[in-house]
Amino acid sequence: MTEETAKCPHCGVEMSKWMPPDDSGWDPVYQFVCFNDDCSYYVKGWEWMKSQFNQKASYRHRYDPHSGDSGPLAVWSPSALRGRIIE
Numbered sequence: 001m002t003e004e005t006a007k008c009p010h011c012g013v014e015m016s017k018w019m020p021p022d023d024s025g026w027d028p029v030y031q032f033v034c035f036n037d038d039c040s041y042y043v044k045g046w047e048w049m050k051s052q053f054n055q056k057a058s059y060r061h062r063y064d065p066h067s068g069d070s071g072p073l074a075v076w077s078p079s080a081l082r083g084r085i086i087e
Helices: 040-053
Strands: 016-018 031-033 058-063 070-075
């Protein structure tokens, strides 16, 4: 992965540049997020969140190219957080 492109390790689809909300606690620089609705990480997340926490939520894979940090980004619907994608 580079600072310009990144592919999701779960589905291989190119991830989107995404700007975290100002109050997120992350640095105010872009990250990459997999917004592929067919990604196994996202698809399986709905069932896992329901079984573990009784919540209707899932997560998408997130990668910060500036720190190297990666992990889940919680979402509550298929359209959640898409408005912060950087074109």
